[in-house]
Amino acid sequence: xxxxxxxxxxxxxxxxxxxxxxxxxxxxxxxxxxxxxxxxxxxxxxxxxxxxxxxxxxxxxxxxxxxxxxxxxxxxxxxxxxxxxxxxxxxxxxxxxxxxxxxxxxxxxxxxxxxxxxxxxxxxxxxxxxxxxxxxxxxxxxxxxxxxxxxxxxxxxxxxxxxxxxxxxxxxxxxxxxxxxxxxxxxxxxxxxxxxxxxxxxxxxxxxxxxxxxxxxxxxxxxxxxxxxxxxxxxxxxxxxxxxxxxxxxxxxxxxxxxxxxxxxxxxxxxxxxxxxxxxxxxxxxxxxxxxxxxx
Amino acid sequence: xxxxxxxxxxxxxxxxxxxxxxxxxxxxxxxxxxxxxxxxxxxxxxxxxxxxxxxxxxxxxxxxxxxxxxxxxxxxxxxxxxxxxxxxxxxxxxxxxxxxxxxxxxxxxxxxxxxxxxxxxxxxxxxxxxxxxxxxxxxxxxxxxxxxxxxxxxxxxxxxxxxxxxxxxxxxxxxxxxxxxxxxxxxxxxxxxxxxxxxxxxxxxxxxxxxxxxxxxxxxxxxxxxxxxxxxxxxxxxxxxxxxxxxxxxxxxxxxxxxxxxxxxxxxxxxxxxxxxxxxxxxxxxxxxxxxxxxxxxxxxxxxxxxxxxxxxxxxxxxxxxxxxx
Numbered sequence: 001x002x003x004x005x006x007x008x009x010x011x012x013x014x015x016x017x018x019x020x021x022x023x024x025x026x027x028x029x030x031x032x033x034x035x036x037x038x039x040x041x042x043x044x045x046x047x048x049x050x051x052x053x054x055x056x057x058x059x060x061x062x063x064x065x066x067x068x069x070x071x072x073x074x075x076x077x078x079x080x081x082x083x084x085x086x087x088x089x090x091x092x093x094x095x096x097x098x099x100x101x102x103x104x105x106x107x108x109x110x111x112x113x114x115x116x117x118x119x120x121x122x123x124x125x126x127x128x129x130x131x132x133x134x135x136x137x138x139x140x141x142x143x144x145x146x147x148x149x150x151x152x153x154x155x156x157x158x159x160x161x162x163x164x165x166x167x168x169x170x171x172x173x174x175x176x177x178x179x180x181x182x183x184x185x186x187x188x189x190x191x192x193x194x195x196x197x198x199x200x201x202x203x204x205x206x207x208x209x210x211x212x213x214x215x216x217x218x219x220x221x222x223x224x225x226x227x228x229x230x231x232x233x234x235x236x237x238x239x240x241x242x243x244x245x246x247x248x249x250x251x252x253x254x255x256x257x258x259x260x261x262x263x264x265x266x267x268x269x270x271x272x273x274x275x276x277x278x279x280x281x282x283x284x285x286x287x288x289x290x291x292x293x294x295x296x
Numbered sequence: 297x298x299x300x301x302x303x304x305x306x307x308x309x310x311x312x313x314x315x316x317x318x319x320x321x322x323x324x325x326x327x328x329x330x331x332x333x334x335x336x337x338x339x340x341x342x343x344x345x346x347x348x349x350x351x352x353x354x355x356x357x358x359x360x361x362x363x364x365x366x367x368x369x370x371x372x373x374x375x376x377x378x379x380x381x382x383x384x385x386x387x388x389x390x391x392x393x394x395x396x397x398x399x400x401x402x403x404x405x406x407x408x409x410x411x412x413x414x415x416x417x418x419x420x421x422x423x424x425x426x427x428x429x430x431x432x433x434x435x436x437x438x439x440x441x442x443x444x445x446x447x448x449x450x451x452x453x454x455x456x457x458x459x460x461x462x463x464x465x466x467x468x469x470x471x472x473x474x475x476x477x478x479x480x481x482x483x484x485x486x487x488x489x490x491x492x493x494x495x496x497x498x499x500x501x502x503x504x505x506x507x508x509x510x511x512x513x514x515x516x517x518x519x520x521x522x523x524x525x526x527x528x529x530x531x532x533x534x535x536x537x538x539x540x541x542x543x544x545x546x547x548x549x550x551x552x553x554x555x556x557x558x559x560x561x562x563x564x565x566x567x568x569x570x571x572x573x574x575x576x577x578x579x580x581x582x583x584x585x586x587x588x589x590x591x592x593x594x595x596x597x598x599x600x601x602x603x604x605x606x607x608x609x610x611x612x613x614x615x616x617x618x619x620x621x622x
Contacts, residue, residue: 013553018583041594044551049501050543053523058606062547065598086503111605112598157454161503171507172355173370192354197454197502204562205535206498209458213500216458242578281581 005132007123008070009037010088012081012234013045018242019234021278022261026080026125028276029267033133033141037078040069046087048235049201060101061108063091064116068109076121078128080263082233085124086158086166092122093165124159125262126232127168130176135183143271145185148293151265152189152226152257153177154217156236157197171195177232180262184269193220198239208250214239215251222257227289232262241282258286268295304384306375307331313364319376320348320359323388336388343510346446350388351377356451358510379451381460394460395447398467402490406474409481433478440473440518442511449515452504461494465505465515468496472518475525487526496522497536538562548603551593 015023030037043066051059066088070077079085095102096118106115123131129138160171169176174195178188199213218240221229231237239247240259248255260268264277274296279286290296309326320338327334339345341360348359353371356379368374382390449465450456456464471490474480490496496519505515527537542561546554560568593599 013555016552017555018578042598044593044599045543045547045553047543047547048553050540051547052520053540054527054544055524055606055610056520057609058544058603061602061606062599065602108602108605108609112601114598157500157502157504161507163507172353196457197500197504199454199458199500201501202455202498204539204559206455206459206493209455209462209498209500212458213454242583245577246574281583283577283581283583 004034004036005128006036006038006075007078007128008040008073008075008120010040010043010066010077010079010081010084012079012084013048014234014238015080019237019261021281022080022234022237022263025261025263025267025272025277028272029263029270032270032272033138035128035133038073038075040066040073040077042069046084046091048083049087052087057105057108059087060091060095060105063088064095064105064109065112065114067092067095067118067120068114068116070120071117076123078123078125080125080232080261081235082124082156082158083235085122086161088122090162090165092118092120123168124232126159126176126180129180129262129266131168135179138180138266139183142184142269144269144295146265146269146293146295147185149186149289149295150189150225150227151181151186151260152191152221152224152229153181153194154198154221154229154231154236154240154259155195156231156233157195159232160195177230177262180266181230184265186265186269189221189224189226191220191224191226193217198233198236200235200239203239203243210239211243211247211250214243215247215253215255218244218247218255218257219251219253222255226257227292228286229257229259230262230265231259234261237261241284244284256284258282258284258289260286306377313368315365317364318360319350319352319357319362319364319367319374322364322374323359323376334388335386344444346444349379349446349448349451351375351380351451356380356448356508358446358448361510379447381451381453381456382447392447395445395450395466398450398463399445399470401463402467402471402474402486404470404474406477406480407482408479430478433476436521437473437476439512439514440469440476443469443473443513444511446510448508448510449505449513452508454502454504455498455500459494459498462498463490463495465499465519468499468522469505469513469515469518471496472522475522483525484529484531487522487529487531490522491526491531491534491537496526497534497539535562548600550591551596551599 011023027037044062046063047059095105102118109115155174155177160169160174163171181188196217197213198217199210203210229240237259244255267277309330311322311325320341323336337347339347343358343361349356350359352362352367353375378384378388378390385391453464455462471486475483475486499519503516532541539562542558546557559571
């Protein structure tokens, strides 16, 4: 790798609160890999799709405000949330494709003295590892290969769709998460739920649907031989881990499936201790699975 | 193949694939040369009639619009199954009655306003402005008008997979076709109806509908517009709209998503109390989101100014809208 990778780092709201462990682990992983993450203390929430349901102009303007900060810093954005990735990429694509729309948005931003010129890109940790940083270089940094660990990759929706705005991976047959898993020395479990939805967006609106969906994805991964799961999205993590107990009750299936944030699985292979990975913050313990694989 | 009443099964066929051959060509070849009992729907062979949607290697696609060799190269296999989320009648033929029932629920016809004048008929200056306004509106519903009712979106829908009563993307895209039409007089009534349970707020935003629509209808965009329109019309006495409003409020207040406050506002006081045991379990792992002590982002005043600017523009739009109506 010739030059140091630098990003304007956008952890997203979830990883500044409920899934703080994803943020702290990402920072440690970046340090080990030599990737510079620069904080964006002014950055607002992308709206998680909900602002789009309220007012399209407001959603675009608030997202452009985030992009303008990255532009000021002279860096592309890296997020660790798939929903932030999807929302920001869609807004960025719309603004870049339509000069009139960009101008209108800039007129709104002018009220706050901000301007966005449409020059930055949005990425997520998964793409940085599988793309910008590269799997070969990642492999060189692995000090604790995750042998014997059977990992079910869970992409969720927003790291794959809409592909017209995201464009990194193949939405039908994605490869990046599997590629990272095998680079870390673990075994990938194939199951058809990996590109489906966890149900997070309707947790508060249609709880029955959300829990049944979460349970179905977990059960699918378990039936295909997965002993744990990994996801690049903190919202998926909230459903798959925090809501797993309720999903068990709803679907009457014992699941007991530990779920890692992507950064945690990478961190584990890079030799970061389980204490530092803050695995104790998860509701489903990974202890037994890690012990069985001699990783604890 | 005919095996009446048995469990669904896969049947293998060997065929020679030619360059340019579509999945539908392959199905015809099999029916003509190998298995006359194979049942599938098709008509136009030109991606217009919407009859031939199937699951191809797990993804809903039009058989007539998809070439065989590129698909094979991508997946190393060609597995053709009946459209997902639909009951199988025979082979690749599925029951479309639930699809039409959902479509009927949104009343897919225009209820035209009485005072609507035809375009170009002796217009005054104010009416010309209104005509421009109508053109914009036509463009707004253009995507939704392109639907060929093939059912690919419903086949791919994650919410419909779990809840068969969900109204689903095809009908919602059609609903926007009429709600977004400037001539429609029952807009509010329509929005109220689809705001009910199993309605538009039950969409999980998996984006499969938009991703796999063969005609760029973009049903999710229609759903987002329907939701925004419903909130604008004041149809907010439901969890979905409250959820959005609490987000809008949270971002304005602290620049971020305040999970605890959003739960409280969406569910209300009593139902939030029901969440306490779950919250305590979360707290044991240090995961309880603390309400109202969420730190503000730096320069929150910029966010507030953007909100004010949007409000100003909304008021201006309302005034000019009223002027062109009168």
